[in-house]
Amino acid sequence: MKVRFLGTAAGGGAPQWNCGCATCVRARRAGVSRTQDCLAVSGDGESWYLTNASPDLRTQLLATPELAPAAGSRESPVRGVVFTSAELDHTLGLLTLREAGSLDVYATATVHKALRSGFPIETTIGSYTQLREHHLAPGTPVELEGGLRVTLTVLSSKRPRYAGTAPSGEWVSACRFDSGSGTRAFVYAPGLAAWTDEFATVIDGADVVALDGTFLTEEEMGPGRPASGMGHLAITEALPFLAGHPGPRYLFTHLNNTNPLVLPDAHEASALAEVNAAVAFDGQLLEL
Ligand code: MLT
Numbered sequence: 416m417k418v419r420f421l422g423t424a425a426g427g428g429a430p431q432w433n434c435g436c437a438t439c440v441r442a443r444r445a446g447v448s449r450t451q452d453c454l455a456v457s458g459d460g461e462s463w464y465l466t467n468a469s470p471d472l473r474t475q476l477l478a479t480p481e482l483a484p485a486a487g488s489r490e491s492p493v494r495g496v497v498f499t500s501a502e503l504d505h506t507l508g509l510l511t512l513r514e515a516g517s518l519d520v521y522a523t524a525t526v527h528k529a530l531r532s533g534f535p536i537e538t539t540i541g542s543y544t545q546l547r548e549h550h551l552a553p554g555t556p557v558e559l560e561g562g563l564r565v566t567l568t569v570l571s572s573k574r575p576r577y578a579g580t581a582p583s584g585e586w587v588s589a590c591r592f593d594s595g596s597g598t599r600a601f602v603y604a605p606g607l608a609a610w611t612d613e614f615a616t617v618i619d620g621a622d623v624v625a626l627d628g629t630f631l632t633e634e635e636m637g638p639g640r641p642a643s644g645m646g647h648l649a650i651t652e653a654l655p656f657l658a659g660h661p662g663p664r665y666l667f668t669h670l671n672n673t674n675p676l677v678l679p680d681a682h683e684a685s686a687l688a689e690v691n692a693a694v695a696f697d698g699q700l701l702e703l
């Protein structure tokens with residue numbers, strides 16, 4: 416199995432265009448940039464599945480040699496898109512794929528419904544390409560091309576702001592990919608609200624877990640805006656759980672622009688190494 420991190424920042428990227436916080440200022444000065452969170456996964460190195468589609472997707476695709484079409488063809492190695500949420504930072508890039516001949520999109524029924532109503536991007540892009548909607552039932556594995564299996568597990572019912580009055584549902588999921596032979600597993604959970612027993616089961620036997628790295632600390636956004644209230648378990652709160660679940664390699668992704676770990680030389684990263692964890696970077700390739 417191969418995994419390519421296309422972007423590793425939360426919504427807005429890092430630095431964020433309108434932000435002058437300490438991390439954004441330092442990132443601008445150092446020329447550091449992280450694009451918005453999504454990744455690509457393949458079981459055989461030939462058929463690839465995007466997991467989330469960020470607003471930066473075109474730039475991310477052009478920077479990724481595995482995702483280029485073969486010379487003389489218009490056949491993309493991108494076979495489909497799996498969504499872990501219906502948030503704008505995870506779905507806006509779908510519009511970038513409108514030139515595709517057809518597109519397979521995998522998500523929970525709740526997410527598909529949002530992408531046909533509150534933010535009807537699936538309806539819109541359906542006029543440009545043939546979009547095939549696959550409804551993933553949480554906990555039920557689905558076979559993909561290239562010997563991959565994908566399973567979603569619901570992590571929280573935190574809805575996107577545009578879906579303000581929508582009923583609770585299967586809004587935010589963890590995504591587990593298993594290789595056909597069942598020997599390799601990768602879990603991606605950019606929206607982990609809390610570490611639960613169910614989540615511990617999801618990561619059981621995984622080689623690598625890409626974890627919610629939105630905030631370093633619970634109070635990072637200031638008074639009255641705790642990380643947990645935004646559906647994100649802060650890294651410092653997650654570290655004891657990682658220590659209690661040795662085995663996988665942990666990589667934090669979906670970093671908010673305020674998170675000091677956006678910067679490659681952040682001293683706060685030393686605590687991560689102690690629990691077999693690190694911060695993912697744009698373009699990082701994993702071969703499991
Ligand atoms: C999140 O990850 O919490 C959302 O994407 C927030 C947002 O971008 O509005």
Ligand code: MN
Binds near residue numbers: 425502504505669
């Ligand atoms: Mn987000």
Ligand code: ZN
Binds near residue numbers: 435437673
């Ligand atoms: Zn900032």
